Amino acid sequence: MIINPQIPLHRLVLSLSEALDHVSPSVADHQLHVAYMSTRMARVLGYRGQQLMDVFHAGALHDIGLIRAENRVRAVACNELEGLGWHGEAGYELLKDNEFFTEAAPIVRYHHALWDHGQGKEAHGEPIPPASHILAVADTVDRNVRRDVPVLHQTKRIMERVARGSGEEFSPDCVEAFREVSQVPAFWLDATSKRIYAILSREVDWPTLTIDETAVEGIAQIFGRLVDGLSPWTGTHSAGVAATAVALAERLNFSPREQVLMRAAAYVHDLGKITVPSNILDKRGKPTEEEWAILQGHTYYTFRILDTIGGMPQISEWAAFHHERLDGKGYPFGHEAKDLTLGARIMAVADTFTAITEDRPYRKGMEDEEALSVLAKLVGNGGLDGQVVKTLSLDFDAINAIRREEQAAYSVKQRRLTQVIGSMPDVVDAAV
Numbered sequence: 001m002i003i004n005p006q007i008p009l010h011r012l013v014l015s016l017s018e019a020l021d022h023v024s025p026s027v028a029d030h031q032l033h034v035a036y037m038s039t040r041m042a043r044v045l046g047y048r049g050q051q052l053m054d055v056f057h058a059g060a061l062h063d064i065g066l067i068r069a070e071n072r073v074r075a076v077a078c079n080e081l082e083g084l085g086w087h088g089e090a091g092y093e094l095l096k097d098n099e100f101f102t103e104a105a106p107i108v109r110y111h112h113a114l115w116d117h118g119q120g121k122e123a124h125g126e127p128i129p130p131a132s133h134i135l136a137v138a139d140t141v142d143r144n145v146r147r148d149v150p151v152l153h154q155t156k157r158i159m160e161r162v163a164r165g166s167g168e169e170f171s172p173d174c175v176e177a178f179r180e181v182s183q184v185p186a187f188w189l190d191a192t193s194k195r196i197y198a199i200l201s202r203e204v205d206w207p208t209l210t211i212d213e214t215a216v217e218g219i220a221q222i223f224g225r226l227v228d229g230l231s232p233w234t235g236t237h238s239a240g241v242a243a244t245a246v247a248l249a250e251r252l253n254f255s256p257r258e259q260v261l262m263r264a265a266a267y268v269h270d271l272g273k274i275t276v277p278s279n280i281l282d283k284r285g286k287p288t289e290e291e292w293a294i295l296q297g298h299t300y301y302t303f304r305i306l307d308t309i310g311g312m313p314q315i316s317e318w319a320a321f322h323h324e325r326l327d328g329k330g331y332p333f334g335h336e337a338k339d340l341t342l343g344a345r346i347m348a349v350a351d352t353f354t355a356i357t358e359d360r361p362y363r364k365g366m367e368d369e370e371a372l373s374v375l376a377k378l379v380g381n382g383g384l385d386g387q388v389v390k391t392l393s394l395d396f397d398a399i400n401a402i403r404r405e406e407q408a409a410y411s412v413k414q415r416r417l418t419q420v421i422g423s424m425p426d427v428v429d430a431a432v
């Protein structure tokens, strides 16, 4: 039985925000800290309802464009933005087409804009949302908090730092709003609390939006694009898995609603890869044992991230069990046939099929014939589901055509993102 997911949007945003900053303890919860501070400042500046929600979303996702773990650590923990200026644009590119984030997207785009004595009200003749300047203050504050020193011992230094930036760097109105909210110790303790997730959840006093599977799918696609952008080797991987998985689900009599859930699950199946350093994702040659140990964690994190959101068990299961095997030899849970539903088995086949036909740094992608015989072998040795692989082989040309078409359409969308992040020197090197 499929239960229609009914998920509060803010919980989805909070969990995904937390997941993005999970790459290192040195940046943990950075975006949630910024969401808290920005929301508090925005209230002082008169923001209410929908507008406040937009600030909250923008704060929680402002660094979504900082693709790759090491870039996030460099920008947030080391306070080094040099060469990372593209990340506002990348964030905008990821968020702008989603119905829930149309207002948050431009706020994210300009969160590093300087006020420049009022010149920062616009860029290229277009207005910059005033909320971008709120985020600019909150972001600088959090990047200046040293995590190894009690926060209350740093407030004076940071407040002086913000005051010094008034006019040149920051909007004087935002500096004033910050001064007002930061007077009391509770503000600092809340903003940097280990319980920030719960604290922020209580900040939400606007009508909470509850979203269904179609809306979840739209948000899942944002994260699929982000994951695919992690390495030039996997540019359209999630889209390929999504197309294949849905085509198989349809042929195996999944309802239209279940197919939407399947597509959402496919887009986020590799979400846990955001925790893997890119030198491992891009490596030429087989991973070492240690690197393999890190890689193997990715489906575990996919599961935990989705599970924290709650309310969508099918998506978590179908997404995160794609490396489980019917004979119990998969990872990370070591599930066996009895634990693996048809949805999870479909995803395992869709992922394996898509992956082996794609090029990797250490091997060329397989031709169709060879891919099918590898899949048959994996059925023979007890890894993959025979019925699912048979469904793929019986209608191979049609399913493969659907996959290629979807990947082609998706790569057009991804091109703009890749162009933006292409200015990253390390990505250009890796792609050579």
Ligand SMILES: [Fe+2]
Binding pocket: 062, 063, 075, 087, 111, 112, 139
């Ligand atoms: Fe940023």
Ligand SMILES: [Fe+2]
Binding pocket: 030, 034, 062, 063, 076, 139
């Ligand atoms: Fe930031």
Ligand SMILES: [Fe+2]
Binding pocket: 237, 241, 269, 270, 351, 355
């Ligand atoms: Fe995958």
